[in-house]
Amino acid sequence: VRDRQGDPAELTAAAVELHCRAAIEAAGPACVAVKPQLACFERLGAPGIAALRGVVGAAHAAGLLVIADGKRGDVPVTARAYAQSLVGSTPGAFGDVPGLGADAFTVNPLLGRDSLEPFVEAARAAGACVFCLVRTSNPGATDVQDLPAPDQPLHERLAAIVAELGENGIAACGLSDVGAVTGATRPETLGRLRELMPHSIFLLPGVGAQGGSVELLGSAFAPHPAAGLVTASRSIVDAHRSSGVDPATAAAAAAEDLRSTAWVLSRHS
Amino acid sequence: VRDRQGDPAELTAAAVELHCRAAIEAAGPACVAVKPQLACFERLGAPGIAALRGVVGAAHAAGLLVIADGKRGDVPVTARAYAQSLVGSTPGAFGDVPGLGADAFTVNPLLGRDSLEPFVEAARAAGACVFCLVRTSNPGATDVQDLPAPDQPLHERLAAIVAELGENGIAACGLSDVGAVTGATRPETLGRLRELMPHSIFLLPGVGAQGGSVELLGSAFAPHPAAGLVTASRSIVDAHRSSGVDPATAAAAAAEDLRSTAWVLSRHS
Numbered sequence: 001v002r003d004r005q006g007d008p009a010e011l012t013a014a015a016v017e018l019h020c021r022a023a024i025e026a027a028g029p030a031c032v033a034v035k036p037q038l039a040c041f042e043r044l045g046a047p048g049i050a051a052l053r054g055v056v057g058a059a060h061a062a063g064l065l066v067i068a069d070g071k072r073g074d075v076p077v078t079a080r081a082y083a084q085s086l087v088g089s090t091p092g093a094f095g096d097v098p099g100l101g102a103d104a105f106t107v108n109p110l111l112g113r114d115s116l117e118p119f120v121e122a123a124r125a126a127g128a129c130v131f132c133l134v135r136t137s138n139p140g141a142t143d144v145q146d147l148p149a150p151d152q153p154l155h156e157r158l159a160a161i162v163a164e165l166g167e168n169g170i171a172a173c174g175l176s177d178v179g180a181v182t183g184a185t186r187p188e189t190l191g192r193l194r195e196l197m198p199h200s201i202f203l204l205p206g207v208g209a210q211g212g213s214v215e216l217l218g219s220a221f222a223p224h225p226a227a228g229l230v231t232a233s234r235s236i237v238d239a240h241r242s243s244g245v246d247p248a249t250a251a252a253a254a255a256e257d258l259r260s261t262a263w264v265l266s267r268h269s
Numbered sequence: 270v271r272d273r274q275g276d277p278a279e280l281t282a283a284a285v286e287l288h289c290r291a292a293i294e295a296a297g298p299a300c301v302a303v304k305p306q307l308a309c310f311e312r313l314g315a316p317g318i319a320a321l322r323g324v325v326g327a328a329h330a331a332g333l334l335v336i337a338d339g340k341r342g343d344v345p346v347t348a349r350a351y352a353q354s355l356v357g358s359t360p361g362a363f364g365d366v367p368g369l370g371a372d373a374f375t376v377n378p379l380l381g382r383d384s385l386e387p388f389v390e391a392a393r394a395a396g397a398c399v400f401c402l403v404r405t406s407n408p409g410a411t412d413v414q415d416l417p418a419p420d421q422p423l424h425e426r427l428a429a430i431v432a433e434l435g436e437n438g439i440a441a442c443g444l445s446d447v448g449a450v451t452g453a454t455r456p457e458t459l460g461r462l463r464e465l466m467p468h469s470i471f472l473l474p475g476v477g478a479q480g481g482s483v484e485l486l487g488s489a490f491a492p493h494p495a496a497g498l499v500t501a502s503r504s505i506v507d508a509h510r511s512s513g514v515d516p517a518t519a520a521a522a523a524a525e526d527l528r529s530t531a532w533v534l535s536r537h538s
Contacts, residue, residue: 008361045319045369046315049315049317050315074308085312095277097278111410138384140382141381150420161413
């Protein structure tokens with residue numbers, strides 16, 4: 001694609017891919033997974049999607065899992081298409097078109113259980129894992145997810161759906177392949193959510209830039225040291241802005257700080 | 270990209286684009302908009318995204334609006350990135366990267382009002398329109414959207430959010446730039462939703478292949494002949510399977526049938 005090298009989309013996508021590869025190299029040793037935010041690649045068009053594939057390859061080459069964060073949710077026929085895109089492949093007259101090859105991905109449950117089943121089926125077939133939004137980390141989450149519905153907050157009803165969907169996917173370690181996104185910004189809800197989803201891995205965004213504190217996340221880790229996945233993005237890649245050292249060193253240090261804190265917590269919960 | 274012409278993704282994406290262009294040519298004259306399902310392009314990787322851009326261009330060349338159906342929803346910082354992708358552009362060191370150039374797009378409100386505001390702001394700045402999921406057409410919609418929350422079904426609470434977000438975007442015709450996805454498969458809810466969202470355009474999926482009947486959608490059109498947008502996909506592009514005529518003729522006839530039925534309804538509601 002030599003003739004498009006002056007194109008802002010191509011150039012920006014190449015820069016984004018380099019940035020992500022540098023972040024993986026710097027912070028990867030302290031992480032178990034990378035969670036690319038699909039929006040940040042999609043907005044760069046086709047070159048952005050190519051860059052995303054490059055980042056997934058770099059993460060896998062570094063021994064990291066990939067959690068594709070797209071929060072997809074749609075009617076069943078369309079959910080199947082998204083699942084093909086994320087963890088499967090698309091059959092066709094010209095041969096199979098491979099998907100992203102993610103190890104896990106986030107989904108939105110507003111459309112109900114039938115809209116989630118194709119995601120779980122496809123993930124299970126691929127040896128991958130689903131993380132379903134249950135209680136997100138943004139302030140507006142209260143508007144819908146915390147509504148009394150009617151005898152419990154909506155997010156507890158979503159948690160029950162997650163637990164049901166994961167029932168047939170519980171591994172020997174006791175963890176299932178249907179996890180939950182449970183924001184770290186409201187740690188007081190985690191205990192109840194853990195009761196409702198005893199086998200789910202909790203994906204915990206909101207630490208760092210969004211103000212959540214990893215020390216309060218103990219109940220997420222209660223069933224197993226791997227039952228919680230603390231995610232951080234800006235607090236790692238932007239760490240140099242406050243530390244004054246070079247970006248790679250700052251990112252590595254921020255990731256290592258978070259890793260050691262989470263690890264101590266996971267061993268003592 | 271001559272060296273990738275044997276690639277299944279390239280070949281399938283090219284075929285999908287041709288199929289969509291043929292559908293636009295055949296059924297376009299009976300339509301006001303095309304609603305590409307983003308999943309079906311995303312699963313073909315970067316070539317799929319390039320095909321999507323081609324389809325958007327073909328729709329615009331045919332004088333049709335484009336409703337990008339991706340049902341995105343995320344925390345505010347990410348919602349802004351999705352909005353750049355759909356109706357805006359992404360600024361960067363190498364120049365602005367243009368987005369898809371859609372005229373409208375679908376969003377998922379589970380993350381609450383703060384997650385929707387960036388979508389509405391970006392749409393308004395672009396002269397575009399948002400359609401927010403309120404009551405979808407799939408059977409599983411009952412699991413979450415119809416929960417009593419606590420004194421009204423959740424979808425009525427979502428409708429109230431839609432009405433609020435659209436308050437500052439009401440045009441002289443009385444219709445706002447924040448619409449609602451209200452499935453045609455449950456027409457008995459439309460009257461109440463129309464009361465709650467008097468200025469919103471209702472996007473009405475579920476007619477045809479999903480079993481909804483356009484004759485029951487009168488309340489959607491009550492405020493204005495343009496207050497309802499009936500969507501149909503499989504019932505048009507697959508019409509030849511039951512009619513026995515060639516695909517283009519069958520698609521044109523199916524679209525024209527739907528257009529004339531909806532038009533009569535919209536003039537008499």
